[in-house]
Amino acid sequence: MEKTLDIKGMTCNHCKQAITTALQDLNGVNYVVVDLKQGKAHVNYEEGKVTEAQMKEAVEDQGYDVN
Numbered sequence: 001m002e003k004t005l006d007i008k009g010m011t012c013n014h015c016k017q018a019i020t021t022a023l024q025d026l027n028g029v030n031y032v033v034v035d036l037k038q039g040k041a042h043v044n045y046e047e048g049k050v051t052e053a054q055m056k057e058a059v060e061d062q063g064y065d066v067n
Contacts, residue, residue, distance in 0.1 A: 001045055001046070002042065002044055005041045005066050005067075006067040007039050007059060010034075013036070016036045018062045019059055026058055028045050028048075029055070030045060
C-alpha cells in the first residue's frame with residue numbers, strides 16, 4: 001500500500017531524517033521517501049501490520065504536524 005502524509009514544520013535535512021527514521025522504525029513500513037520542499041512523506045507499507053494512525057503518531061512524536 002502507498003500513503004502520502006502532508007507534514008508541517010519540516011525545515012532542514014535533520015527534519016527529513018528524523019521523520020524518515022521514525023516511520024521506518026514502524027513494523028510493516030517497507031520504505032519512506034520524504035520530500036522536504038513539498039512537505040510530504042511517501043510511505044510504502046504492508047496493510048494490516050501498520051495503520052495510518054500509527055504513522056501519524058510516529059511523525060507527531062518527532063514534533064511535526066500531520067494532515
